[in-house]
Ligand SMILES: Nc1ncnc2c1ncn2[C@@H]1O[C@H](COP(=O)(O)OP(=O)(O)O)[C@@H](O)[C@H]1O
């Protein structure tokens with residue numbers, strides 16, 4: 001058993017070239033009520049072309065972690081206080097804003113939960129697409145329109161040429177999310193971070209969008225980080241899954257491992273709370289009792305310990321945070337024995 005160090009580690013995924021290396025990333029918000037430890041020392045890698053899922057309940061630091069990678073944390077009150085983010089060999093944390101702007105949009109694109117807030121309501125979809133194509137790929141006029149049509153086609157929007165003339169409100173929620181994905185692809189990024197991209201959509205559309213994104217990632221060789229509170233979603237579409245709780249990573253492994261051999265009580269709780277297609281008979285969905293801790297004054301030890309029904313209240317991880325250890329090649333879990341089966 002080896003402890004996960006802050007440096008990069010080997011994984012069992014098929015891709016082997018590291019694209020993004022997040023190391024001990026720590027982001028705090030300095031508020032009147034105290035310091036919110038939103039992201040508290042997380043380390044993970046994303047390889048070229050890999051689909052990585054980041055899961056956890058609301059408020060556990062998924063979005064702040066992604067926004068830290070993109071360097072779009074509102075400051076004040078937020079700040080990256082420790083750690084590093086290395087993308088294609090370049091350090092993003094200390095990068096100046098003009099270079100960072102080149103990376104955002106050109107190399108890393110982000111897709112948000114509610115496309116209506118990211119799309120401009122008074123510009124046609126065509127204009128919003130050609131704008132990024134002009135900016136990022138230097139395409140003009142008819143060439144930009146042709147490329148915009150091709151991208152809309154690619155994300156499954158029928159009669160694409162015609163629809164370029166439409167405004168965002170003329171598209172359904174699912175179609176707007178497809179447009180957002182087309183805009184993200186328009187700059188030909190190496191990495192797309194999708195933050196709850198399907199949460200506002202119904203389940204059938206969710207599955208279609210996720211399948212689309214997974215397919216595009218494979219076709220374009222783009223790496224993808226899918227952030228969601230639904231472990232069922234990522235277990236199906238990701239190569240690897242990272243489970244976050246209270247600003248920390250508590251388990252990580254291939255999607256297959258996490259789905260079939262989850263170790264941490266929290267991961268198992270998340271899995272029990274989503275419907276399983278492979279369930280042999282009707283199984284009642286469970287909820288995890290209690291709430292995530294307040295990140296201003298989190299428990300001194302394992303953040304999940306107050307909700308853990310496995311171990312005794314005297315468990316030593318109540319006082320000392322358990323380290324993330326590799327229990328099997330590429331499968332990491334915090335080492336508290338009480339939380340493990
Ligand atoms: N601008 C902000 N000011 C203060 N606290 C914030 C701010 N943004 C996020 N937080 C806090 O950071 C924590 C993590 O939030 P977030 O990353 O949005 O969670 P998730 O995406 O997992 O639902 C939460 O406790 C949230 O209240």
Ligand SMILES: [Mg+2]
Nearest residue numbers: 062063064195
């Ligand atoms: Mg979020």
